[in-house]
Amino acid sequence: MKIMYSQEEIGKRIKELRRKKNLSQSRIAETLFISQAAYSLIENAQNGISVEHIIKLSNLYQVTTDYILKGHKNLITMNRKNGFIPLVNVHAHAGFVKNISDEYFSNIEDWYRIPGFDPSKDQSLFEVDGDSMAPTVLEKDILICQLHKNLENILDGSAVVAIVEGKIMVKRIRKHSDGQYLVLESDNDNHEHHKPMLVKKAAIGKIWIIRGKLSSGLVPFHEMASKGKITSLEENLEMLKKEVYQMNKKLTALTSKR
Template identity: 25%
Template sequence: MSYWGSNVRFLRKRAGLSQDALAGTLSMTRVKLNAHENGKTSNPTVSDLVAVSNHFAVSIDNLLRLDLAGLTEKELNDLERPKANMRVLAISVDEQNDEYIEYVPVKAKAGYTTGHRDPDYIAALPKYRFPGLAKGKTFRLFPTTGDSMVPVPEGSDVLAAYVADWQAIKAETLCIVIMRSEQDFVFKQVTLIGKDRLQLKSLNEQYEPYLVKLEEVLEIWEFDRYISRVVPLQRTELDDIKSLLLDMRRDLKRNKN
């Protein structure tokens, strides 16, 4: 029995891709991809097998013979071959092989950039469970600081899902970004610019967007929810005035240039 079609569909959904998006990446039509996923292609071509195998970093043998949907995330990670735009993640699991949600406290921030792939470091982090989370994803909890993402309250903890394929990030996706050069976590709206840069944009309009190179990034985690003891405040007239003054200052700067 071949699991080709169901595995292609599973891997696509696991990566958060639409059929149109994956078909475009694989240089095939959506109709052809749909036929693969629904078992209407009994003998996929060698070029299609190779394209899917290379994109998801899973061997052709495993695509054909294993039911990937029945594996745990750890087992899937063990199967995957590292590739340029896919990242390998260290995780911790319980006795039933279910993943924990690790929390990276403030005091652990400084060591995260060097220990994020060390199983012993990850195993030593505080661990939690959350009900109702999407299956097939790996989650981690990060503390935030500052007011750049207001109305998300300052000091909130952000629960986020691991992003393996950075090229699939949609424009202005809320993410935690782990930088190589910073011993902190950047919580921003993330947009892929070309194939080698990210635009990081705050929700608070008082902060200017900026660009970083992908080579400066260690990990990206997509926002799922935040946890806070603070009730977000409604926008006030003073906030509107501040935004107006900020826009005026930007216009003056552009005119001056």
């Protein structure tokens, strides 16, 4: 396949892309922060095109920079339309909180396809920072999350990613008797911040339901076994309480007959 680097071919491709979108030269010039006359010279191959302009045009037309430069169509653009989900890693948490918008994701370099999940504009990946939800969620796990738009309909006990007071938190959510509040809990009883948090609904910026996770670690068997033993003991204790209660009722009835 012949590779085209010439200004003439680049001009032809960006002109074709503009016409397919039914956009004027003036509109494109405004996007590139240049005059309409300067842009016309680029399309007509009388002026070269800068790297910055190529990147802006690739984002505008949803094509690769390689297509604009060389005409290659066999490369995949990583965006939601192509089945990719953006990852907000630990280092990007602060920037994400400050700039929560669709435009923010255009600056994220990490996009992934997740087998078994149908991506939508409301799905995002979050890297876990800390162990407050261990063993359910481990540090450095990647959570597959769906934006939840109505706190009134949230399911009690859901594991969520929430933005509260400018921080991204991974918690389990509980409803409160006062409808203005929600309770955020940790699954890890040994965590320093394991105590439930009472949070006003109005204080929650955004909330995502955790639909799945990608993990690089496994819960140690002894932790699973000990958790199972505790659950079994709790169940046995509850049964014992019920039996004692029934015995007390019978003794009370016998005593009253004498």
